Amino acid sequence: ELKVEQNPLFLSMQEGKNYTIYCNYSTTSDRLYWYRQDPGKSLESLFVLLSNGAVKQEGRLMASLDTKARLSTLHITAAVHDLSATYFCAVSLYNQGGKLIFGQGTELSVKP
Amino acid sequence: NAGVTQTPKFQVLKTGQSMTLQCAQDMNHEYMSWYRQDPGMGLRLIHYSVGAGITDQGEVPNGYNVSRSTTEDFPLRLLSAAPSQTSVYFCASKGTSGTRGIYNEQFFGPGTRLTVL
Numbered sequence: 001e002l003k004v005e006q007n008p009l010f011l012s013m014q015e016g017k018n019y020t021i022y023c024n025y026s027t028t029s030d031r032l033y034w035y036r037q038d039p040g041k042s043l044e045s046l047f048v049l050l051s052n053g054a055v056k057q058e059g060r061l062m063a064s065l066d067t068k069a070r071l072s073t074l075h076i077t078a079a080v081h082d083l084s085a086t087y088f089c090a091v092s093l094y095n096q097g098g099k100l101i102f103g104q105g106t107e108l109s110v111k112p
Numbered sequence: 113n114a115g116v117t118q119t120p121k122f123q124v125l126k127t128g129q130s131m132t133l134q135c136a137q138d139m140n141h142e143y144m145s146w147y148r149q150d151p152g153m154g155l156r157l158i159h160y161s162v163g164a165g166i167t168d169q170g171e172v173p174n175g176y177n178v179s180r181s182t183t184e185d186f187p188l189r190l191l192s193a194a195p196s197q198t199s200v201y202f203c204a205s206k207g208t209s210g211t212r213g214i215y216n217e218q219f220f221g222p223g224t225r226l227t228v229l
Contacts, residue, residue, distance in 0.1 A: 042223050100204075102155040104153065
């Protein structure tokens with residue numbers, strides 16, 4: 001059974017600081033997704049990581065994937081208030097592309 | 113393209129009532145899925161489909177039925193609503209390498225907030 005665990009679940013940061021969210025998964029996967037969700041809204045796709053060593057960056061967010069360790073990280077650089085949201089990682093199984101297993105989510109609050 | 117659309121946005125039911133949550137996509141995606149989101153539990157997969165006429169169960173299928181008669185539509189049916197089904201429901205779709213668009217992306221609809229009294 002595929003399990004996905006994120007930590008931390010809650011993160012309060014000061015603006016300008018750096019931090020990392022971790023996503024561990026329990027079995028082999030072919031894709032790892034990162035999503036952002038604002039309160040009362042749907043999920044917004046941030047990154048799709050396909051292969052070992054993949055790194056993608058968008059603005060102050062950078063995601064990486066280590067398939068051997070079954071670990072993905074979402075690194076936040078010089079946080080700003082607009083990054084306050086809940087971040088989810090999700091994993092799909094090989095050849096089951098529409099079937100995602102989600103982590104519990106990390107609620108990020110960036111304070112001035 | 114409208115992307116993934118869901119109706120209704122909000123719904124209140126009484127225990128034992130039935131209803132259908134509608135989901136449609138106009139991207140010609142083969143994969144479609146239903147998830148429910150509860151506080152502190154992330155999203156959990158209810159049912160999914162890899163194409164018209166093909167569906168399968170996800171993590172939490174009990175109390176829900178689905179069918180997929182067309183590529184575009186994937187309705188979710190609650191036959192006898194229970195308070196435990198109070199949740200936010202998201203529909204999602206994803207293409208394959210044979211379709212246009214970003215085939216690795218899974219796109220989510222706006223959600224349906226359901227309350228069962």
